[in-house]
Amino acid sequence: MLKIENLSLSYDGKKTILEGLCLDAKEGSLHGLVGGNGSGKTSLFNCLYGTVVFQQGTILLNGSPLKRDAIAYLETENFFYPKITGKEYLNLFAHVNPGFDFRGWNELFVLPLNRLTDTYSSGMKKKLAFLGIMSFDRPVMILDEPFNGVDMETVQIMKVILDKLRHAGKIILITSHILESLTSICDSISYLSGKNIVFTYNRSDYDKIQEAVFGLDNAGTKARVARLLQS
Numbered sequence: 001m002l003k004i005e006n007l008s009l010s011y012d013g014k015k016t017i018l019e020g021l022c023l024d025a026k027e028g029s030l031h032g033l034v035g036g037n038g039s040g041k042t043s044l045f046n047c048l049y050g051t052v053v054f055q056q057g058t059i060l061l062n063g064s065p066l067k068r069d070a071i072a073y074l075e076t077e078n079f080f081y082p083k084i085t086g087k088e089y090l091n092l093f094a095h096v097n098p099g100f101d102f103r104g105w106n107e108l109f110v111l112p113l114n115r116l117t118d119t120y121s122s123g124m125k126k127k128l129a130f131l132g133i134m135s136f137d138r139p140v141m142i143l144d145e146p147f148n149g150v151d152m153e154t155v156q157i158m159k160v161i162l163d164k165l166r167h168a169g170k171i172i173l174i175t176s177h178i179l180e181s182l183t184s185i186c187d188s189i190s191y192l193s194g195k196n197i198v199f200t201y202n203r204s205d206y207d208k209i210q211e212a213v214f215g216l217d218n219a220g221t222k223a224r225v226a227r228l229l230q231s
């Protein structure tokens with residue numbers, strides 16, 4: 001069980017980004033995280049990964065403090081040394097998991113592994129980074145907007161992979177701005193707003209998310225847009 005309790009974060013000691021945030025995720029579950037730009041999703045992941053120092057709270061995996069080597073983290077933006085080929089990049093991971101069959105996996109992702117990474121498109125870079133972190137085979141996966149820039153076919157392949165990993169017992173946290181990309185695979189989805197999780201819905205209640213996030217605002221937005229278009 002991954003247990004986040006009472007987590008608070010401020011980068012500068014003045015503006016609070018997260019305040020008293022709690023979240024539980026059990027083995028073999030896929031948990032989605034949505035929220036507006038700047039609501040703190042990436043900050044939360046960086047707290048988990050230990051690259052950001054939070055002021056208050058605990059993050060436990062099976063009762064012990066979560067350590068970085070228990071996490072495979074796919075960041076929103078993926079950077080590579082430009083003069084390295086995809087194959088050379090993946091070879092860097094070989095010492096972590098020598099048995100990982102990059103060639104076999106790449107039959108699904110169809111990356112030009114002999115080309116330099118600076119000739120890759122953004123979607124290709126995302127796929128390469130995804131392959132790299134998958135080889136880690138760690139109990140917790142945190143995936144920050146993994147479907148961004150990735151073609152539709154690969155999104156489906158990634159979803160099949162994530163579903164299998166969930167059934168293999170991984171704890172997977174995943175963010176996206178496209179709600180539909182999460183409802184099809186997640187066991188539960190939380191909405192982050194105003195420094196904390198405002199609600200968490202399980203699969204049977206996903207139809208309520210749209211209304212909970214946009215319901216009240218939507219009529220006002222439509223009227224405002226109509227006024228602006230007329231002016």
Ligand SMILES: Nc1ncnc2c1ncn2[C@@H]1O[C@H](COP(=O)(O)OP(=O)(O)OP(=O)(O)O)[C@@H](O)[C@H]1O
Pocket residue numbers: 011017035036037038039040041042043044
């Ligand atoms: N290193 C940093 N130093 C100071 N402030 C930061 C830092 N990283 C993020 N922030 C601020 O923290 C807040 C939350 O940012 P964060 O990137 O976590 O949001 P997000 O929910 O991931 O946003 P998006 O959906 O746009 O990716 C924002 O106000 C942002 O400006």
